[in-house]
Amino acid sequence: MRAHKESHLIICVCLFLVSFSSHMSSTGPSSCTSKRQFNLNGMQKSGDVILGGIFSCNFYTASSDLYFTSEPNDPICFGFSHVGFRQAQTMAFAVDEINRNSKLLPNISLGYNLYDSCGNLWNALSAALSMTSGSGEPFQLNETCYGYPPVLGIVGDSSSTRTIAISSIVSLYRVPMVSYYSTCSCLSDRRQFPSFFRTIPSDAFQVRAMLQILRRFKWTWLGLLVSDDDYGLNVARSFQSDLALSGGGCLAYLEALPKSNDVDDLQRIVGIMKKSTSRVVIAFAHASNMLKLMEEVVRQNVTGLQWMASEAWTTAVVLQTPSYMPFLAGTLGIAIRRGEIPGLRDFLLRIRPDMDTLSNQDNNLVKQFWEHVFHCKFMTTDMEFDGKIQGKRCTGNEILKNIETEFLDLSNLRPEYNVYKAVYALAHALHDLLQCVPGSGPFKEQSCARLQGLEPWQLLNYLQRVNFTTDFGDQVSFDESGDVLPIYDVMNWMWLSDGTTEVRNVGEVNELASRLDNLILQEKQIFWNFESKKPPKSVCSESCPAGTRLARKNGEPVCCFDCIPCSEGQFSNKTDSTQCTSCPEEFWSNPQRDHCKPKIIEFLSYMEPLGISLTTASLSGTLLCTIVFGIFTHHRTTPVVRANNSELSFLILLSLKLCFLCSLLFIGHPRLWTCQLRQAAFGISFVLCVSCILVKTMVVLAVFKASKPGGGGTLKWFGVMQQRGTVVFLTLIQAVICTTWLMSSSPTPHKNTQYYKDKIIVECVVGSTVGFGVLLGYIGLLAILSFLLAFLARNLPDNFNEAKFITFSMLVFCAVWIAFIPAYINSPGKYADAVEVFAILASSFGLLLALFGPKCYIIILKPEKNTRKALMGRGTPIS
Template sequence: MPEILMTLWFFSQQISYKSHNILMSDKFKFPYSYWTVPSELHLCTGIIRLLKHFNWTWVGILASDDDSSATSVQILKEGIEQNGGCTEFIETFPHTDVIPPDMIKQISGSLHSSSASVIIVYGNKEYFMNLHNYIDIMQIPRKTWITTAELDFRSIYSLARNVTNYTLAFTMEKKNIPSFSKFVREVNSTLFPRNKQIQQWWIDLCSSRCSQSIRRSCRTKRYQLIPHCNTKYLGSSYNIYNAVYALANALHSMVMSGSGKNISWSGESQVSDYLPWKLHHHMKSVHFKNILDEERFFDENGDFSIGYEIINRVYLPNGTQLNEIVGRYNPYALSGQDFAINEKAIVWGSGVSQVPPESKCTQSCPPGLRKSTSKEKPFCCYVCIPCTDGEISSQSDMDTCTKCPEDQWSNQKRDACIPKVITFLSYEEPLGISLTLISTFFCFLSVLILGIFIKYRQTPIVKANNRSLSYILLISLMLCFLCSLIFIGHPGNLNCILRQITFGIIFSISLSSVLAKTITVVIAFQATKPKSKLRNWISSRVSNSIVLCCFLLQVLLCIIWLCTSPPFPYYNTESEIGTILIECNEGSMIAYYCVMGYLGFLASISIVVAFLARNLPDTFNEAKHITFSMVVFCSVWVSFIPTYLSTKGKYMVAVEIFAILASCAGLLGCIFIPKCYIVLLRPENNNKKYLTRYIKTYKD
């Protein structure tokens, strides 16, 4: 029996029912240590879970200056940072009775100047009391305190009145042991040893729950009766109860196992069979149900399967304190049930506000903005900058903006993607209507001039300028004005093909007609010389052949274009912000440049020949008018290139339509308007004598 008692005494020194040093959780260094209290590692995790729940990302830490607290604070700091938070400051406070004034001033300055609304006070009861004696932390305005000190009774410390701050305290899980409160009420305190700790415990417990002798003793010693000494859970009684039962179950397991077969309760057994490390084997595997039907065991670190309660401490104006359990953290519970908090039960500040305070270095970035950090500041301290065009942030405090899909764009607030506006040059908009009216007007004007030429086809001025070429040119100009309408409207497969192909072929007819007229004029003047062989070339057959050859060559180029890579509709999402431009992709750019280059070649030949023939002697020299028309034509298309390249979207199409209309109008005006002027307004000049003043008129 003495050996059993020796073993029990040994293990009673190894089982602790109070908060333990976190450094002793190392089982390699302390393999025989056990606790019936939760581990401080779990305490750090519980605090981090609480911070994360309320989104408190900017906190300060006050801790005691011992090695255990330093290790815990480092673990706490790393956990806060891993969960997106930052620590504004970490201040340590010693336990010594005399604190240097500079240290007090520094800590007080950090607390008062801190922008963090949440301060973690990490330390035991003695540390908390020592801190409170030097710095009245509860009077610092607009602070939330998260404490880890085990403060069992209100009379343990004295707080100033009018405290407006509030505290969330992590305390060890406590339960009411049946019949224990009855024992406290009925026990005679005089039977216990008289020392200061026991005496203080009874003093703190003085209330109507205590026996008459205790209350009488309190009054005799002039101790103040405090209503909140009537606590539901009496000190560390629950932890001590679990420690005793754990040791008893381990001993029972050892006795019932093979290790206890040699036990003799008469004292005849050998002492070496019951050394403490034999009981240690059974302590590791202790698993029992206590009187409250709770399953309890030690984990691999010797920590007990118990969690923490989160207490809301409210200090009333009359100096009393209310303690309300508002949450729990039990790391041994099932996933999703290990942390619970009742926000509605928490009294915030003066008790008026029901909204948890915010503790952030920077206010939340609302949707539409993103966080931007700098290397000089903690990553919790950031500035909010708007998302760029085409990007959104649909949630608060986003680190990066999300790019919208190609067919969508960011709205004005940059918090949602909306479909892009589909745009093209339509007939309904003012620009499309204006171009349509202009095109229709010049087409009508071409028809009118063609009618005039047909009506006065027998007059000398119409006959002198090659009637067939004039008809072909007028019809081609009329079609050019009409082909500009193909560029307006929703681009489709057929529409895109017809745009450039029709434009290229009809323009080739117009330019080849001008070239044929210019060549005819030159030949006509040269044929006036005696015995000139050029007279055989003055016929409509030659000029028509020139037009046909130039036309067929352009048709061949267009056929090659269509067979290799024809134009097609293209959804352009990049040219204009927030819009989808439906335009025609030219397909093969080589074929496109060949078709356009061929038109430029015809125009160049025409202007060169017309320029050389501009000074031929004649009262009405058509070469001069052709020269002017080609100068206008080339000027329009030369200025078109930079203008076209500098515009975007539907305005590029409008520029091309304007170039078509302007160049065709130049040909129409410079070549045919002077003739119409003579035919309609100066009929006296429309005679053979006027036209053959210097040369003989060739027959059409």
């Protein structure tokens, strides 16, 4: 109450100072009056507690003189609004219903002061000042200025711009203000508007609801039109912010619809819409803005657009005309919650002007309504009105229910339902305040407020915590910003076959629901104004499929991009992926690049043609060795077999068979044991073979040397035991080399991913290159030594000399292995194994054919030469 006294005292002091000079000579007690008394159309009802209301019962006003050559007149209102008047009457009905309710505010009567803003800020502010500071009655400065506040709470207004201005004023007095139609999200700022509440969701909730619909139909390339006022500009900021945060799309264009009928601006905006590739246009604008826009849309014949309507024009009947429906049919819109108000129609039918008080300012709204409905005039005399009688004379006894008027159409109560909830919210808050028990109150020292001396700010505490359910089943409560729990209806403009229009409810957005997706949509019932009868596509760029990545286009919105295929070894398994992911080391991307598959494991396999060929060659060589071995065994007593130590010949055949068989260890999936065994078996088998050849060559030289005079002592160094010992000794050296190599740095299987990106080469790494080099070098040393000794014996007699065959075999052997080294080093993966197998087989076949081919030829085809006489015959020396 102290704050109330101080505010009134400040006003009194200000008014006194302003008028001091003109009242200097006044006598008696100092007195002052309000600087101006506002003449406003309205309706009043007395009661213990008064609630205020501001409604737009007229469409527009005529401005007063702006040159101030005389005292300015009040604005003149024109164009009566049945909808605005019905909203005002809904508040009157709610107050009347509460007064008849024995459970809500028992023994307390509510009254109201309802004013017409005419859709004009000047009128709206005048009404707010009248309700907060009184109606202009004089008061004495030397009195206490104590009294009840003119109103305890205000219901209104319908415009965000006007509500911002009004709330800024009434917040100074902490008068609760509950709006039924102002949606600007800026009003949720409690620091600027501490006493503001609303029963309509803010634009922030409306934007979120709109975005859910856009996501449902995957519309990402959007055009946005907004009205050029607080409502539209705040929505634009909120929409852009939420759109960016959600990542659900981007704007092709954003345009503000002009307040005035600027043809050039409208032509430019519609031209942008026509050129744009966006198929979805979202309009947060008033019905009046849309009317101007649609005239230009029709003129330029801009079809093929999917319109999204804000709550400001979703249910606008003025746009549902045959000329606009080819363009607007199929519109999806967000509408505020529709409700049922039982008894309202009967209450409206009881409206009747009081013929005894027609001149009373309080009755002007009812009088205007009656004249607009029945097209008559209230006149106190039969005198002419502006020179002639305008229509018929009103009697006040006309029957309202027999008239077809928009006023009585209660099938779509949306703002009226919000008015109804706003009045009940104030009533419930007042009821809770009066139920306070002293000692447990919310005010200083747990005190309670009382009806006598009740201050508006005391009601704010209870209004913030109000929570009730309407008869329609909707819960009403306010969050910390004064916003109501958001519920929206989703509307669809249907163009019926008979040419009529129906705006049908096809869904709901209810943020009270315990669901991640608060949108409930009956998609099968939606009318689409397209040939396909399906939702349109509205994207700047088609979604990038799996296997590609999204690359933004420089200087264009984020919804415009190119789809770049993932590189080899990378994949993306989601649409619109911003980057490709590298496959794990042992995996590779498939041709579509949408997933990774295991890399091909490559090794020299028995199942592939190359492996089959080498295996066949190896087994053929082994078989050939067995055949030769059988031939030699069968003819072991013949001179050809017995000549030059048949034991060494059999040992060479056995070692060659081992050489052929060891090549099989290089084929197949490398294992640890095969990697270790293959090189050791190869090295020992060849050393055994070459050492036998070396000893055989040495024996040949010793025999011919012994046949010469004085050379008989040579043979004692090449007896059977010496030959065997030499072979064993030379072979043991290789065994020691292999053992040392395997123990120090053993060959192991290795998955090589460096040769090929999409393959894994399973190979045996040698472990120690030095060990492998020593193994090959030792074989090469023996082979070269055998070749040199055989070369020295080239001039021996032909019939008895096989040194030339040893020379040729060693020549083939050395040539193969000399060619092997560079080929092995430069061959990747399994081909390195194939090269080594080929070298083993080639050298083994070379030795087998060169050493045993001529002998088998004699044994099988020239048995007459297989005699001692033939072998001991003199041959012609080779010069």
